[in-house]
Amino acid sequence: MSAHPPFSILARVYDRLMEDVPYEGWAEFVLAVLGGEGFSPRSVLELGVGTGNALLPFARRGLEVAGVDASAAMLAAARAKLPRARLLQADFRSFSLDRRFDLVYSAFDSLNNLTQPADLQAAFARALAHLNPGGWLAADLNTPAGLRELWREEVWEEDGVRLEYGYDPASAIGRLEAWVNGELEVHLERGYTPDEVSRLLENAGFGAAFCLVYPDGGEPGPQSDRFWVFARAPHRAQGNSG
Numbered sequence: 001m002s003a004h005p006p007f008s009i010l011a012r013v014y015d016r017l018m019e020d021v022p023y024e025g026w027a028e029f030v031l032a033v034l035g036g037e038g039f040s041p042r043s044v045l046e047l048g049v050g051t052g053n054a055l056l057p058f059a060r061r062g063l064e065v066a067g068v069d070a071s072a073a074m075l076a077a078a079r080a081k082l083p084r085a086r087l088l089q090a091d092f093r094s095f096s097l098d099r100r101f102d103l104v105y106s107a108f109d110s111l112n113n114l115t116q117p118a119d120l121q122a123a124f125a126r127a128l129a130h131l132n133p134g135g136w137l138a139a140d141l142n143t144p145a146g147l148r149e150l151w152r153e154e155v156w157e158e159d160g161v162r163l164e165y166g167y168d169p170a171s172a173i174g175r176l177e178a179w180v181n182g183e184l185e186v187h188l189e190r191g192y193t194p195d196e197v198s199r200l201l202e203n204a205g206f207g208a209a210f211c212l213v214y215p216d217g218g219e220p221g222p223q224s225d226r227f228w229v230f231a232r233a234p235h236r237a238q239g240n241s242g
């Protein structure tokens, strides 16, 4: 049987699987960290907007919201929740909108879907091209330790959904086979360390990055499974958004 593209059939059940994800807490955390930096965004662009759950807390607070995602099925669900948002079907590495934002946000390890560091750097460069001078990027990523723990050989099954996880420590790449009512799609994720991500951000043109663990706000350690990275765009505009 041939597999469907990632996040196509899973879109049908995605929100049911995500019931316990702290979307509101993440948004509050990120806004509090940025507030501590003296920054209060008025517009936000999410990379990997999915079904829109992570953008909703920003829309509820009155921010202008927009999103990019490769999956038409995920975007269809997002459009139903966020009818006024600008939602673009495109790849992180090459997307182009005709405007800039105060905040580029990426929740729930969307960027780990880029399994090559050069691709992650390309996505950061596109993020920077869409940030206002002095704007911020805030992204949540899985570490290699997190993928090793969360994606170790394991099967989860409920109501017609079967998730089969695997992890290759040599490449730090996890593989998820997601079955929905007998149909298959495959996801790959690479774990990134805070140091790797900070270096890729600086290579892409951002200022010095810092990494924090939700919800306590401590620095990530060797056992941290995921972290939020924050990096600021230079105050002079870089490149262009087109």
Ligand SMILES: C[S@@+](CC[C@H](N)C(=O)[O-])C[C@H]1O[C@@H](n2cnc3c(N)ncnc32)[C@H](O)[C@@H]1O
Pocket (backbone or CB within 6 Å): 006, 007, 018, 047, 048, 049, 050, 051, 052, 053, 054, 068, 069, 070, 071, 074, 090, 091, 092, 093, 106, 107, 108, 109, 110, 113, 114
């Ligand atoms: C785990 S979901 C997260 C969705 C949403 N941010 C949330 O928190 O529920 C990852 C999303 O990233 C998107 N994605 C993965 N790789 C992508 C790429 N290279 N370009 C654009 N979107 C991508 C997928 O289609 C999917 O919707």
